[in-house]
Amino acid sequence: MKAVVIHAAKDLRIEEREVEALGPGQVEVAIEAGGICGSDLHYYNHGGFGTVRIREPMILGHEVAGSIKALGEGVSGLVVGDRVAVSPSRPCNACDYCLKGQQNHCLNMRFYGSAMPMPHIQGAFRQRLVAEQWQCHRIADGVSINEAAMAEPFAVTLHAVARAGSLSDKRVLVTGCGPIGALAIIAARAHGAREIVATDVMGAVLKKALEVGADRVIDVASNPEQLSAYSANKGYFDVQFEASGNERAVRSGLEVLRPRSTVVQLGLGGDVSIPQNLVVAKEIEMKGTFRFHEEFGLAVDLIGKRRVDLKPLLTGIFPVENAVEAFETAGDRTRSMKVQLTF
Numbered sequence: 001m002k003a004v005v006i007h008a009a010k011d012l013r014i015e016e017r018e019v020e021a022l023g024p025g026q027v028e029v030a031i032e033a034g035g036i037c038g039s040d041l042h043y044y045n046h047g048g049f050g051t052v053r054i055r056e057p058m059i060l061g062h063e064v065a066g067s068i069k070a071l072g073e074g075v076s077g078l079v080v081g082d083r084v085a086v087s088p089s090r091p092c093n094a095c096d097y098c099l100k101g102q103q104n105h106c107l108n109m110r111f112y113g114s115a116m117p118m119p120h121i122q123g124a125f126r127q128r129l130v131a132e133q134w135q136c137h138r139i140a141d142g143v144s145i146n147e148a149a150m151a152e153p154f155a156v157t158l159h160a161v162a163r164a165g166s167l168s169d170k171r172v173l174v175t176g177c178g179p180i181g182a183l184a185i186i187a188a189r190a191h192g193a194r195e196i197v198a199t200d201v202m203g204a205v206l207k208k209a210l211e212v213g214a215d216r217v218i219d220v221a222s223n224p225e226q227l228s229a230y231s232a233n234k235g236y237f238d239v240q241f242e243a244s245g246n247e248r249a250v251r252s253g254l255e256v257l258r259p260r261s262t263v264v265q266l267g268l269g270g271d272v273s274i275p276q277n278l279v280v281a282k283e284i285e286m287k288g289t290f291r292f293h294e295e296f297g298l299a300v301d302l303i304g305k306r307r308v309d310l311k312p313l314l315t316g317i318f319p320v321e322n323a324v325e326a327f328e329t330a331g332d333r334t335r336s337m338k339v340q341l342t343f
């Protein structure tokens with residue numbers, strides 16, 4: 001089978017790999033669609049992020065869906081031919097955090113396509129993937145395989161919403177409208193947010209933000225005053241989903257958040273400095289959010305029941321042979337939101 005393997009920054013190769021043996025409780029999935037994520041792009045463009053570096057060749061990818069080709073011993077509830085979205089979250093279910101229901105903090109997590117541990121956890125951009133039955137979520141008839149492959153990034157934002165708490169009656173600010181920011185808009189709407197304002201520095205992505213349900217968008221590169229107007233009377237927003245990782249977005253968010261509001265940080269920008277006095281005086285809660293676990297099933301369900309429409313975010317589909325072109329395209333924010341590979 002073919003697999004998409006990263007060797008170092010800008011060294012992405014299509015290589016032949018053996019299909020893994022099928023064990024009890026496992027299924028063999030013919031992968032049909034795989035979305036390129038920000039983390040995949042970091043490996044491709046920079047060879048890693050933060051202190052995480054590629055130290056051995058690694059198959060990329062963790063946003064995948066396909067159809068079942070073979071069943072291992074003891075698998076029930078799935079049949080050959082079923083179309084499934086595959087959760088990349090593979091916790092041990094035995095460590096302290098797993099036993100507390102915090103699987104996203106598993107000490108032995110084997111999340112696809114991660115260079116954090118050594119040996120690296122090989123990813124899912126491959127023609128055949130052997131997965132545990134419990135990772136596979138059947139997708140509804142009429143849902144395309146490409147939509148199903150967006151369940152993973154959508155689950156990230158559903159977890160962020162869970163971290164924020166109830167959004168009923170809440171005014172929401174989303175800063176950064178890449179795929180995750182845009183999906184956060186969709187997730188916030190699905191959870192009853194009263195009003196959603198989104199910011200970015202690029203017109204193209206702000207258009208998408210409007211298309212997927214933002215009530216208003218602000219280009220903070222050309223019209224920063226439109227955002228700062230919300231700082232009157234100690235602020236306007238109850239919740240900020242910060243998806244840019246940009247220091248200015250964090251700082252300007254603190255200006256326009258109301259007292260006792262919540263910032264949920266999704267973007268990873270490294271070290272930033274923030275005005276402590278605003279956090280203290282407004283009693284602002286700052287929360288991180290990391291991956292997801294049980295939200296994957298919810299994501300598949302909301303997509304399947306047409307409660308959300310993720311299709312507008314899909315901006316490109318490339319055959320696996322053109323993976324390099326796909327990665328270059330995915331990294332260009334002027335023309336791309338979510339780019340997928342087909343296998």
Ligand SMILES: [Zn+2]
Nearest residue numbers: 037063152153
């Ligand atoms: Zn992802």
Ligand SMILES: [Zn+2]
Nearest residue numbers: 092095098106
């Ligand atoms: Zn664990």
